[in-house]
Amino acid sequence: MRPILAALFACSLPASALNVVFILADDLGYGEVGCFGQQKIHTPNIDRLAKEGTKLTQHYSGAPVCAPARCTLMTGKHLGHAEIRGNQQASVSFPQFKEGQHPISAGIATLPAAFQKAGYTTAAIGKWGLGPVGSTGDPNKKGFDLFFGYNCQAVAHSYYPRFLWRNDQQVEINPTPIPGHAKPVEGEVKAEPWIGKTYAPDLMVKEAQEFIASNKSKPFFLYLAFIEPHVAIHPPLDHLDEYPKDWDAKPYRGEGGYLPNPRPRAAYATMISDLDRHVGAVREALEKAGILDETLIVFTSDNGATHDAGGVDTEFFKSVGELNGRKGSVYEGGLRVPTIVRLPGKVKAGAENTTPGFFPDWFPTLCAAADLKAPDGLDGINLWPALTSDAKVERTKPMLWVFPEYGGQVAVRLGDFKVLRRNLDTKKPGPWQVFDIAKDPNETTDLSAGHPELITQAVEVLKREASPNEIFPVKIPDA
Incomplete structure (x- = not known):
C-alpha cells in the first residue's frame, strides 16, 4: 500500500485482522481433484485443504471462460452487469496495446481495492486478464500494491514466456521463450x-x-491466479514418471492446437499435480510464518474443464465428474467449479456445503469475513453465515449468466432449477431447456415442456438484469 494511504488506515485495523489468500486455478474441472472424485490424478495438498475446511459442492464460476469469470470475481457483478463478458483482446478497441484483454473501466469498484482501502497490503500473483499494463484495467490501478505474473491470458498459453510483469516492468525470464502453440510434428514426438x-x-x-x-x-490480501492446468501441456519433466507410461499408447502431435507431447495424459496429470504442489507450498509458507490458522484460504477454478484440445483427454480423467458440458458452456460442466474454504474455528473441517453460490458472491462474502463494509450495488450475496454456521442463506439476488461467445448463451438458476438457452447468435438457436439441478445435476432430463412458467420467470430475470453492452452484446430471447 502507498505509505500515506497505509498511515491513514492502519489504525482502523485490529491486530487480529484476517488475512485472505484466494487461489484460482485455470480450467480445472469439477472432478479433477481427489476430494471432488478424481481417481487418477494425485492432489494431496488440495485434498488436505478439504479435510481441514469445507467443500462447496454447488459453487459456480461467474462465466464459462477466463476473462469474464475474473471480472465477475473482482467486481462482484454478474454477467448481466459485468463490463467484461468475453475474451476479447484489448487491441480490438485499443490498438495501442499489443497484449492483454479488454480493460475494465477506471470507475469500477474492485474486491482488492476494498481491502487496500481498509489498510491491507494486496498482491496479485499469476494471470490477470482484465486490462493491459497502462490501461484503466492495469492491476496496480485496480487495488493491487503488487502485481507479478502474466498480464495477458494469451501469453499465458506458454509456461516458458520471454517475460513476466512486475507491476509496470517486464522481467525477462527466458531469452529463448517457448511458444504455447506450434505446427503439428511428424516422426518421433519429444518433450525436450x-x-x-x-x-x-x-x-x-x-x-x-x-x-x-x-x-x-500485518494483514494482507493475496490473489493467486495460477495458470495450471490450462493448455499448452508442457510441464517440467521431473515429475512426469509419477504417472504410468501405459496411459499413453500414442503421442499427441499437435493436430488439435497447442504444443505436441509424447505423453499427453501423463503430462496433463502432472500439470494438475504441479498445481497441487503450489497449493502445498503456499500452505507451508503460511505455516512457517505462523499465520496459517489466521488466514482464510479459498481455492477454486475460473471455469470448468477445458475441451479435448491440446492433447487433453477429459473423458479419460472424468474431468467434470458426471456433469454435462465443458469450458465455454453454461451447462454444469462449464460453470460448476471445485471450491474449498479453510479457516479453523470458523469454517467447519471435513464438511460439505450445498448452498448454491457463484463468483459475484465472493466480494460481499470476503468483506463480511474480514469485517469490512462492501460497497453498494453488488450482484453477489454474503455467503459467510452459511460457511460459518450452517445458516440457510436466502438468495435475494439472482444467479445468472449472459455469455456472448460459443454461439451466445444465457442461463438462470431459479432455486433448484436451471433454465438455459444456447446458440442464440446462430441461424438455428437452441430451445429453452429446464433442469432440476438438485435431482439431476448431470442435466440429462429436460423439463421445459412441463415448466413453461420457469422459462417465463427466467426471461423476466434476464431482461431485467442484463444491461446493454456494445462490446459484448447478447440479445435476450423471449419465452
Whole structure:
C-alpha cells in the first residue's frame, strides 16, 4: 500500500485482522481433484485443504471462460452487469496495446481495492486478464500494491514466456521463450524441445512465499491466479514418471492446437499435480510464518474443464465428474467449479456445503469475513453465515449468466432449477431447456415442456438484469 494511504488506515485495523489468500486455478474441472472424485490424478495438498475446511459442492464460476469469470470475481457483478463478458483482446478497441484483454473501466469498484482501502497490503500473483499494463484495467490501478505474473491470458498459453510483469516492468525470464502453440510434428514426438530455461509457475510460487514472509505481521490480501492446468501441456519433466507410461499408447502431435507431447495424459496429470504442489507450498509458507490458522484460504477454478484440445483427454480423467458440458458452456460442466474454504474455528473441517453460490458472491462474502463494509450495488450475496454456521442463506439476488461467445448463451438458476438457452447468435438457436439441478445435476432430463412458467420467470430475470453492452452484446430471447 502507498505509505500515506497505509498511515491513514492502519489504525482502523485490529491486530487480529484476517488475512485472505484466494487461489484460482485455470480450467480445472469439477472432478479433477481427489476430494471432488478424481481417481487418477494425485492432489494431496488440495485434498488436505478439504479435510481441514469445507467443500462447496454447488459453487459456480461467474462465466464459462477466463476473462469474464475474473471480472465477475473482482467486481462482484454478474454477467448481466459485468463490463467484461468475453475474451476479447484489448487491441480490438485499443490498438495501442499489443497484449492483454479488454480493460475494465477506471470507475469500477474492485474486491482488492476494498481491502487496500481498509489498510491491507494486496498482491496479485499469476494471470490477470482484465486490462493491459497502462490501461484503466492495469492491476496496480485496480487495488493491487503488487502485481507479478502474466498480464495477458494469451501469453499465458506458454509456461516458458520471454517475460513476466512486475507491476509496470517486464522481467525477462527466458531469452529463448517457448511458444504455447506450434505446427503439428511428424516422426518421433519429444518433450525436450518444448522445455525452456525458466518455468514461470516456479517464479510465481516463490513470489507468493516471499510476499507471505514479508507481510506476516500485518494483514494482507493475496490473489493467486495460477495458470495450471490450462493448455499448452508442457510441464517440467521431473515429475512426469509419477504417472504410468501405459496411459499413453500414442503421442499427441499437435493436430488439435497447442504444443505436441509424447505423453499427453501423463503430462496433463502432472500439470494438475504441479498445481497441487503450489497449493502445498503456499500452505507451508503460511505455516512457517505462523499465520496459517489466521488466514482464510479459498481455492477454486475460473471455469470448468477445458475441451479435448491440446492433447487433453477429459473423458479419460472424468474431468467434470458426471456433469454435462465443458469450458465455454453454461451447462454444469462449464460453470460448476471445485471450491474449498479453510479457516479453523470458523469454517467447519471435513464438511460439505450445498448452498448454491457463484463468483459475484465472493466480494460481499470476503468483506463480511474480514469485517469490512462492501460497497453498494453488488450482484453477489454474503455467503459467510452459511460457511460459518450452517445458516440457510436466502438468495435475494439472482444467479445468472449472459455469455456472448460459443454461439451466445444465457442461463438462470431459479432455486433448484436451471433454465438455459444456447446458440442464440446462430441461424438455428437452441430451445429453452429446464433442469432440476438438485435431482439431476448431470442435466440429462429436460423439463421445459412441463415448466413453461420457469422459462417465463427466467426471461423476466434476464431482461431485467442484463444491461446493454456494445462490446459484448447478447440479445435476450423471449419465452
